[in-house]
Amino acid sequence: MTDTSATESSTSTSGRRIGGPLLEVENLVKYFPIRKGLLSRTVGQVRAVDDVSFAVREHETVGLVGESGCGKTTVGRTLLNLIQPTSGRVMYRGKNLFDATASDLRDLRRKVQIIFQDPYGSLNPRMTVGSIVGEGPAIHRLGSKAEQKERCDYVIDRVGLDPSIHKHRYPHEFSGGQRQRIGIARALAVNPEFIVCDEAVSALDVSIQAQVINLLMELQAEFDLSYLFIAHDLAVVEHISDRVLVMYLGKIVEEASAIDLYRNPRHPYTKALLDAVPNPDPRQRSERALLTGDVPSPINPPPGCRFHTRCPSVMDKCSVEIPPGFPIGDGHVSHCFLEENE
């Protein structure tokens, strides 16, 4: 259950006006079949995303956190129609992404963009920066050739590169941080509304990270962007997000404003995740509520609450029933039976 009631506009980080719902994800499910043998018989399923609902509002940054393999990327890629969901709906400005007309789909392919973690792997090594960034505007026929070129030069300059020099170079000639800027310029070139940032700063050095984070925040204000910011670094997510979703084994377990989530985490998984923030200082790895045990397999996820096998507060019903979202107030929702009697 997602709190989509907060549709009235509110102000957030750096005075942005957060508007109405832009993207609404409803009961999204994605199972990947596991095939075996010559006949590619389906022998099981990876339940990568299992009944996930949330909304992203105009000009809002929603963070998505969780351990590796919990389904964050799968959620992001489904939003871009890069993979077909097993079931569920994704509404973009009230239109269902999965039964959009060809022309709507074209429009969505422009409005919704993605920035990847590995900017090298996602940039064609045989294309110059100019053609990488220029490809989108050409495909989407955004204005005249001259206008397209002008837009490309503008975004290349805007991400801190020099169009006159860098346009003619190839991705391998750039550092990691610069390649990430190219990825951002490519996304920006088609004048998008919504960008999925999938671990967009995770591979960068701390000092470069801040540069890219600041760039993303400035661009958001300049171009009225909304972001789904997927990351495993909780400090980065706290800094950049208005709201944060916590995912565990294919499900959202908690959702709250960034401040609420970090100041007042309610779900035992969120608490463990926040406590497990690695301390750079080896002298002090004290006994925290560290996550113990392995993440169970998404092929055979535990019944009931998926976290019950690792939960320090587990109760009898947790292994039987799937906890619904319990509202705590101000859009803070925890999917945990501990909230039931409060």
Place this chain on the structure above:
Amino acid sequence: MIPGDSKVPHSRPTIVPGSVEAVTSVIESGQHAGGHVRRLFETELCLRVGARHGIAVQSGSAALHLALLALQVSPGAYVVIPTYACMAVLNAVTACGAHPVLADVDPATLNPTSNTIQRAIEREGLAARDVRVIVVPHMIGSPSPIPDIRELGIPIVEDCAMALGAELRDEEVGAWGVVSVFSFYATKMISTGQGGMVITSDEEIAARCRDLIQYDNREAWGGTTWNYPLTDLACALGRAQLPAVDAFLARRRLIASAYDDFARRRSVETVSFQPDAVPNHFRFVLLCDDRDGTQHLLERDGIETKPPVYRSLHRYVGGQPDDFPGAELADRRALSLPIYPSLSDHEVARVIESLGRAL
């Protein structure tokens, strides 16, 4: 002093590689106060301490002043501060036209406690709800008992001027208060010459801070604003040091453990820490029976030491010594030894040797 040995200063900034280049590139960019490097410095410290907004300003004093203004500390308001703190803390309160309410400190930790704060409020004939803000410094980089102090229900400004890198309950300091402030004065954990930062995760407070330090291009005059932003030159110097903070902490810890060994061997009293805290060892403080005599003997060996606080604040404003027994003791007994990353092993040995003769 052995001939050939130079003086061991009480503080010395640590220059990290890349500092000169970082500052030079800002000078050459021609953008000395455009704010680009400032915003990076702000984001980087936010990521370190876990907060949403940073506002870099020209000193820790300016940061404190700005924090109080942003919390709408108005003339006549009551603000609790510890008496065992530097004058900057008092100045920030009086600059707002507010009344300082001085709290005593625990002479063992040099920090205020919820008890000393409670007593200060009662002494003034006030109740907790009459107090607008409590400024809680982590003296000498040793975290104050903020979780207890929070129970009083009064907004806290966490003064981390000395405490960058210290931890309380497994969390780095800097995000325990509604607002936190840092100093980057030349003797602090990292130096920008003069400098400071306000850190907060509260959107409104952050917006107010940004507004309060912006004086140009305004449609109307809406009250005094302050030209406090830190220059990009200074921020470049600060940014260069941030990645080295963990190494700084490690070196300080090593020196502190050498001093600790000595103190234990010789049964010399030292400042104690909260059990749930990890100090950053910004200062190593002895509690001596004859503080001035010890200081004098060390001075003769070329070793500069200082009381951590020049003089408790109640002594400036006519407070009764009886009301501040903890601070009175600290004023008489506390002596801070040289401790900083660039202090060499040889210098550490000299300090210990000299202490051995003095005590």
